[in-house]
Amino acid sequence: MSVYSMTGYATAQSEPVSAEGSQAPMLGIEIRSVNSRFLDLTFKLADDLRGAEPVLREQLTRELRRGKVEIRGWIEGRHDNTPRPPSSAELQKLNSIQDSIKAWLPQATALSVADVLVLTSRQQSTPPGLQDTFQALASQAIASLKASREREGQRLTAMLNNHADQLTTLAQRAQPLIPQLVEQQRTRFLERWKEALGASQTNQDSDMARDRALTEATAYAIRIDVAEELTRLGSHLQEIKQLLSKGGELGKRLDFLIQELHREANTLGSKSSSLELTRISVDMKVLIEQMREQVQNIE
Numbered sequence: 001m002s003v004y005s006m007t008g009y010a011t012a013q014s015e016p017v018s019a020e021g022s023q024a025p026m027l028g029i030e031i032r033s034v035n036s037r038f039l040d041l042t043f044k045l046a047d048d049l050r051g052a053e054p055v056l057r058e059q060l061t062r063e064l065r066r067g068k069v070e071i072r073g074w075i076e077g078r079h080d081n082t083p084r085p086p087s088s089a090e091l092q093k094l095n096s097i098q099d100s101i102k103a104w105l106p107q108a109t110a111l112s113v114a115d116v117l118v119l120t121s122r123q124q125s126t127p128p129g130l131q132d133t134f135q136a137l138a139s140q141a142i143a144s145l146k147a148s149r150e151r152e153g154q155r156l157t158a159m160l161n162n163h164a165d166q167l168t169t170l171a172q173r174a175q176p177l178i179p180q181l182v183e184q185q186r187t188r189f190l191e192r193w194k195e196a197l198g199a200s201q202t203n204q205d206s207d208m209a210r211d212r213a214l215t216e217a218t219a220y221a222i223r224i225d226v227a228e229e230l231t232r233l234g235s236h237l238q239e240i241k242q243l244l245s246k247g248g249e250l251g252k253r254l255d256f257l258i259q260e261l262h263r264e265a266n267t268l269g270s271k272s273s274s275l276e277l278t279r280i281s282v283d284m285k286v287l288i289e290q291m292r293e294q295v296q297n298i299e
Helices: 047-063 088-104 113-122 130-174 177-199 203-224 227-246 251-270 275-295
Strands: 008-013 026-034 039-045 067-076
Touching: 008 130, 026 130, 039 047, 047 067, 047 130, 067 130, 088 113, 130 227, 130 251, 130 275, 177 275, 227 251, 251 275
Parallel strands: 039 067
Antiparallel strands: 008 026, 026 067
């Protein structure tokens, strides 16, 4: 199953076909989508296309899971630039309506030529097959949008896998640093114990100094131990890779795992006792933040 981004764009437009007495309308549809926590649909359709909204809404809800989606539909070239002369029946009807209004409202302004042309143009019937043509275009655009979101999802998957590999490498670099630091500190404590042994007057003083040195070495080792953090970080990275290979609707799950990665990297930095470990923690945080930004776009 593929990984889909919530970012995508698609458009489709019909070819004009000559009709009796005029040029047939040219239909167009444009769909844009960006990231969102839920599926948010916004329709901006021409008046004659509003009837297709329920079907489009159902289709988009079936095909998409998340994202803020804007659908714009328009009609172009329905008529040429020359106004269509109104028929005698239309003029007679408008005149009758005007007489009825003026009977009740003598002060009402008479219709102008422009008013007549506007009113009669609104009475034009919708060309046959308009809704079917638009629905076919919409299906084409939705398929194109899904393909666009899939391509973007593939790019995001490659980037996230690459960052996960870099984080794994950083964790591997951090792993041997802790035993080295513990051994260095243990050596220092033993040196301090030997100094205390040389300065002590009794065996009791030397035993107390040795016990204290061992206690401090143990406490230090516990304080800087990040084995659990590195283990959990590796587990989260493995889970992310498995989700990406599985695909499907995984954006929210990935977002949670990224938060957990950030928590482990923070703990690693707070326990850091060397410059090298601090640098590794900072590099991890940078990569995790980059992953977080991209995960926000995954469906």
